[in-house]
Amino acid sequence: MDVKELCLGVLSMNEATGYDIKKYFEKSFRHFFAAGYGSIYPALADLSKKGLVECREQAQDKRPDKKIYQLTDKGREAFRQAITKAKPRHKIRSQYLVLMYFAHMLSPDRLRDIMFERVKEIEELIEWLEEGSQEDQHRGMPGVEFTIGFGLHTLKAARDYIREHGDELITGVEERQHPTTLRVA
């Protein structure tokens, strides 16, 4: 289940251009699956070559022609297969947590900045999801609500954890870096 297959998924709902698909990714999968043009356009070219999507070109002046893609029957079937067989993995790759792990090697100021920035990012995502949940484009797609709700719930948990334990970590680091002389050895 990679960018190619998610493109099929997006196209299973509506025909779209590469540009549209990128926007859809941003709107809907932002918190669990990101992709840029550099992976979407080649993916579409590949799907086209394999006969899973077809495209019709729409001329535009002063702009590159629009290439509007739609699923073929083969593509629809391929997507069904993909989601039927895909293993439900959930991978996290977090440089942020690596930094927290090695917090004792950072200055308390840098540490504070990182945590602040992370909380800000999380809050932006939460806002984004809350806006998205009010759109009613996803009537009839119970999964949309579920994934938005899941995102909101886990992001809030992450934010709250940092808020509640961030100072503790900073204090711990300060103590380690400047041990008090008064200590019962």
Add this chain to the structure above:
Amino acid sequence: MDVKELCLGVLSMNEATGYDIKKYFEKSFRHFFAAGYGSIYPALADLSKKGLVECREQAQDKRPDKKIYQLTDKGREAFRQAITKAKPRHKIRSQYLVLMYFAHMLSPDRLRDIMFERVKEIEELIEWLEEGSQEDQHRGMPGVEFTIGFGLHTLKAARDYIREHGDELITGVEERQHPTTLRVA
């Protein structure tokens, strides 16, 4: 901040073999940064070539020689640089949530299986982290406690969300797939 840099991080605490490093990854970074031999061994070879680590070989019979790596001063400095400059990203790539998003295209049985499996995986991770938090190898590393606590908190949130909203999703999918004939159109 990739596997190479995390290897430096692990070696900043203790000398180790590639095999040891893999085990350390599993014990400590499992919930936010996974890596296999296929990325660790080449990483060490590369770091060695760049003079960031040194290795001494220990002969063993009936086994390949052990290669015990340790940081050089250059390597120690490189790691300090890396964590000072690294952007604190946190990436999630979740096929699991993709499947939930397109839940309406799955059979309720498959959906139930996926959620059950996911909850089981989360529970295993939680247990793992709870065991790890009782080890006292991480004295003096306040970041270790923080990352374990963070993992526990967010994993529990994820588990609880699925428990509380999973049935709702399944019901929604069933309704969409077999609409009742009794409906006020």
Add this chain to the structure above:
DNA sequence: ACTCACATGTAAAGAGTTACATGATTTT
């Protein structure tokens, strides 16, 4: 004057995964 939205793509580099290859010892 600048940035955002529209609209397409390529090329090179970087990273990670998977399968392969070897093989004794210990535990279940």
Add this chain to the structure above:
DNA sequence: AAAATCATGTAACTCTTTACATGTGAGT
């Protein structure tokens, strides 16, 4: 008898990221 632990690695493949390349029109 099978599986896990110890211990190394490579090669091929897949996938993603980043930077480049091009250009208009509308809004601030």
